[in-house]
Amino acid sequence: MVKPQSEPVALQAVLDEAGMARTVARMAAEILDRDGDDVMLVGIHTRGVPLAARLASALKEATGHEVAVGRIDITLYRDDVGPWRPAHQQPVLKKTVLPKPIDDRIIYLVDDVLFTGRTIRAALDSLIDYGRPKAVRLVVLVDRGHRELPIAADVVGRSLETTLQEDVQVRLKETDGVDGIWIGREV
Amino acid sequence: MAVESAAALSGKDVVGISHLSPGEIQLILDTAEELLEVAKRPIKKVPALRGSTVVNLFMEASTRTRFSFEVAEKRLSADTLNFAASSSSVSKGETLFDTARNLMAMAPDFIVIRHPHSGAPHRLAKVVPASIINAGDGINEHPTQALLDAFTMRQTFADLEGLKVVIAGDIRHSRVARSNAFLLDKMGAEVRFVAPASLQPVDVEELGVIPFLRLEPALEGADVVMMLRIQLERQKRVNFPSMREYFDFFALTPERLDLAAGHAIVMHPGPMNRGVEIDSGVADGPRSVILDQVTNGVAIRMAILYLLAGGRSEAASDS
Numbered sequence: 001m002v003k004p005q006s007e008p009v010a011l012q013a014v015l016d017e018a019g020m021a022r023t024v025a026r027m028a029a030e031i032l033d034r035d036g037d038d039v040m041l042v043g044i045h046t047r048g049v050p051l052a053a054r055l056a057s058a059l060k061e062a063t064g065h066e067v068a069v070g071r072i073d074i075t076l077y078r079d080d081v082g083p084w085r086p087a088h089q090q091p092v093l094k095k096t097v098l099p100k101p102i103d104d105r106i107i108y109l110v111d112d113v114l115f116t117g118r119t120i121r122a123a124l125d126s127l128i129d130y131g132r133p134k135a136v137r138l139v140v141l142v143d144r145g146h147r148e149l150p151i152a153a154d155v156v157g158r159s160l161e162t163t164l165q166e167d168v169q170v171r172l173k174e175t176d177g178v179d180g181i182w183i184g185r186e187v
Numbered sequence: 188m189a190v191e192s193a194a195a196l197s198g199k200d201v202v203g204i205s206h207l208s209p210g211e212i213q214l215i216l217d218t219a220e221e222l223l224e225v226a227k228r229p230i231k232k233v234p235a236l237r238g239s240t241v242v243n244l245f246m247e248a249s250t251r252t253r254f255s256f257e258v259a260e261k262r263l264s265a266d267t268l269n270f271a272a273s274s275s276s277v278s279k280g281e282t283l284f285d286t287a288r289n290l291m292a293m294a295p296d297f298i299v300i301r302h303p304h305s306g307a308p309h310r311l312a313k314v315v316p317a318s319i320i321n322a323g324d325g326i327n328e329h330p331t332q333a334l335l336d337a338f339t340m341r342q343t344f345a346d347l348e349g350l351k352v353v354i355a356g357d358i359r360h361s362r363v364a365r366s367n368a369f370l371l372d373k374m375g376a377e378v379r380f381v382a383p384a385s386l387q388p389v390d391v392e393e394l395g396v397i398p399f400l401r402l403e404p405a406l407e408g409a410d411v412v413m414m415l416r417i418q419l420e421r422q423k424r425v426n427f428p429s430m431r432e433y434f435d436f437f438a439l440t441p442e443r444l445d446l447a448a449g450h451a452i453v454m455h456p457g458p459m460n461r462g463v464e465i466d467s468g469v470a471d472g473p474r475s476v477i478l479d480q481v482t483n484g485v486a487i488r489m490a491i492l493y494l495l496a497g498g499r500s501e502a503a504s505d506s
Contacts, residue, residue: 073221076233076263076493089195090497093221129230 010185011169015158017179020141023157024051027139028058030155031108035137039106040068044123045094047112050174051141055110070098072109077122102131108155112170114140117151142181144168190348190374192217196494200312200319203328204369212370216338218490219483225262226485235493236263239296244286245322246272246302251457251481252322252331256299259488268295283307284314291315297492300324305362318495320488326360331491332456333366335484337374339476340411342483343452348375353405353447354396355381355437356415356464359388363456364415368394379405381437383427402437406446413454414439414465430463440466444474452476 015023031039037059043052049071056067073094109123120138127136141157146164158181162168167184171177193210201207207215225233241260245253253269260267270290281289283302290298297318300308305325312319323329337347344350352371358364358380365388371378378396380387391398399405406412417433427433439453453465453475461467470477 076225076235090494093218093493095221096224125234129232130228 011182012185013180013182014160015181020157020179020181023141024054025058027141027155027157028055028062031055031139032059032062034154035106035108037063037065037067039108040070040098040100040102041108041110041139042070042072042098042123042127044109044111044119045071045073047170047172047175048110050172051112051139052108052110053174055108055139068099070096072096072098072123072126074119074122074126077126079118079122096126098130102127102133104132104134107133107136108139109136110139112141112172113168114138114143114151114153114156115146115168117147117149120151121149141170142168195497199316199495200308200321201330201491201495202308202312202319202321202324204330204333204366204373205328207330207370207373209373212334212337212373215334215487215490215494216341218494219334219338219486222489222493223483223486225489226482232262232264234264236260236265236296236496238266239496240266240268240294241297241299241492242290242293242295242317243267243269243322244290244298244300244302245270246283246300246307247323249301249322251484252301252329255481255484256320256322256331256488259485259492262485263489263492265297265492268293283311287311287315291317297495320491320495323362325362326365327362328366328369329362329456330366331484331488332363333370334491335480335487336363336367336413336454336456337370338483338487339454339480340452342479343450343476344410347371350376350410351379351408351448352376352411352413353379353381353402353409354413354415355402355405355439357386357417358382358415359386360418361415364388365394367413368396372396379409381405383437385427402439402443403446406443409447409451411452411454412439412444412447413456414459415456416458416460416464434463438462438464438466439469441468441472444469444472454480456480 041052041056043049052069056069059067073096075091075093137154139155140153143153143156143159144162169182171180173179190209190213192213196211225231243256257267295317299320299322301322302324305327307324308319308321321328321330354364354367368378372395379399380396381399381402387398453469455477459465459470
């Protein structure tokens with residue numbers, strides 16, 4: 001839910017590549033502490049998908065076990081597409097892939113930035129159409145506040161104090177060629 | 188991929204393949220690819236079109252296309268209203284436009300129309316703000332059928348460019364053949380029309396296809412063989428001596444299919460007349476993708492509804 005930029009912004013680095021690697025390792029440890037490795041990680045398109053893969057490899061490194069990893073596209077569940085609001089260009093659909101039935105499993109939804117909470121609401125609705133998990137937890141790399149729905153993350157990489165005008169940018173090697181987190185401020 | 192996908196559909200309607208750009212065709216096919224998965228879920232329904240209304244206005248007999256649209260609409264959570272010519276006031280003499288104006292009073296977001304008159308959806312699109320989807324108009328176009336056919340071809344061949352596609356049967360009366368010819372030409376495939384001279388379309392050269400009067404030479408090296416049914420309901424006089432003779436010269440039999448490329452697939456938009464244009468051994472054989480076409484049709488119609496939902500507000504305000 002990052003707003004398109006109309007003003008020029010100056011980017012300020014919050015986390016670099018090494019910092020991100022440490023943060024992801026710590027997040028994996030928190031998942032392990034809480035539920036062990038019998039969980040399924042489900043990344044939300046776009047950047048939640050590589051993040052889920054990174055968490056899975058961190059979990060494997062720690063335990064030696066493969067963790068199930070899926071990905072979910074929430075486009076068809078969004079509250080800002082469809083005929084009731086003008087949106088000339090519909091978001092491009094991506095694949096939802098869940099490697100095993102989600103019934104009675106602990107599911108960790110993975111996303112890059114937690115902001116209004118609307119993406120997570122859509123992801124929960126979508127997930128529940130596939131079955132009845134034992135529990136759904138939320139992992140985010142950045143929690144930037146400003147929730148519009150009663151949603152909270154269980155595992156957080158970084159909590160950032162932001163204003164609504166600021167733009168939080170997570171970039172990952174898999175999608176953007178570089179690892180890091182930046183905050184954009186209006187010049 | 189040969190053709191770059193467009194970012195959005197440019198118009199509020201999908202009335203014919205002739206109005207779509209190659210990029211728009213690619214966009215619809217790519218979107219349908221993702222929507223195919225919805226049918227494999229335990230709950231085969233997504234809320235994308237929740238709260239929107241679709242009127243299915245079928246002024247001509249249809250089972251497959253009407254069901255396919257209805258399933259697509261329901262899987263996207265739209266509300267559907269079905270109007271069939273025989274059970275509505277159309278049979279009491281109301282004109283298409285009066286019917287449409289009355290329907291608009293119910294504020295539908297989409298009208299899916301099948302009509303015996305060529306051009307009816309195009310005219311309707313000009314007078315109503317709803318998005319019009321052509322489900323077949325006279326002998327003009329059947330765009331969703333051509334799109335699902337292209338989608339089915341892509342499942343086997345990945346790219347449409349350079350494919351050799353044989354379309355055989357009652358081409359003169361076939362909107363399926365016309366829409367397929369438009370689409371395949373835009374996407375760089377080669378189309379071969381096979382029919383007796385009496386059933387070739389009058390504008391065969393303008394369509395950019397190669398006409399054949401016999402099936403055998405056209406089948407040589409073909410990647411796709413699409414058989415069409417004889418549309419007795421659209422013919423005032425009979426254009427060939429007998430069904431038996433038609434079968435002898437034009438039906439797709441296992442022996443004839445052997446003339447096509449080894450990887451060739453067999454398609455039919457339905458309804459099939461077994462023993463007239465297609466032998467049962469071919470229709471039910473391993474190279475038949477006829478039932479895949481039906482499954483894919485739902486995903487294509489979902490894709491069009493989804494994509495039009497995004498563009499409607501802006502496009503409608505232009506008119």
